[in-house]
Structures are given as structure tokens and as C-alpha cells.
Amino acid sequence: MHEMALMGDILNIIQDDIQKRSFSKVTKIELIVGDISNAMPDALEMAFDVYKTQSIPFLDKDSKLVIIREEAKAKCYICDTEYFPDQKLALCPNCKIPSGQLISGETFKVYSYEGS
Ligand SMILES: [Zn+2]
Incomplete structure (x- = not known):
């Protein structure tokens, strides 16, 4: 995977960044992950969870990962319809072409x- x-x-x-800030522990990481x-x-x-078990110095078992989902949204450049594609090349529901x-x-x- x-x-x-x-x-x-x-x-x-994050490791590069915490060195600049003189942090030694990271308690929470928030990621934005788009649906597509x-x-x-x-x-x-x-x-x-696997990395947490691999003795990475700035993570411990209480470090948390928070994933913020970003909805996929597209706008047709022909008819201006906004829609929610399930893949990168999605058909406009109105024009039925990948516009x-x-x-x-x-x-x-x-x-x-x-x-901290
Ligand atoms: Zn369209």
C-alpha cells in the first residue's frame, strides 16, 4: 500500500519542521485528504499506527492522526453545472461529456x- x-x-x-521549532514531541497531526x-x-x-510502533522519536502511542476529508467537486466549463465527481475525469451530469x-x-x- x-x-x-x-x-x-x-x-x-514534520520532522524537518519540528527541528526548526525545537519541538521534540508531536501530539497531533491533521491532514487534509481529498476524496479523489x-x-x-x-x-x-x-x-x-505502524510508524508509531517503529520508535520514531517524536511520536509516541498517544500521538493522534486526524484526517479532514475534502469533498470532490467539479464545474462544467460548458454549462456551469457544479457536481461531485467520483474520479478525476468525470462526466458532467448535464452534458454527458468529461467537461x-x-x-x-x-x-x-x-x-x-x-x-511541544
Ligand atoms: Zn455540462
């Missing part, structure tokens, strides 16, 4: 974290 790698990248970014990003929230949580431009849903990023 590639969420192990994604979560590893997130932890590397390449990451599955359940798999990210599993990956986080939508994604407005949201692909985000995958750290929203915030807390530590």
Missing part, C-alpha cells in the same frame, strides 16, 4: 500539527 510511503513523506516533512486524491484515509491511519474542471478533492497535505 502506497500510503506507507505517503505517510513516511508526511512524517519527514490518491490516498485512502483508512490506509493512512493504518500506516500511522468538468476540478475545484476540489485532490488535496493531500498537512493542515496543521501540534507539539
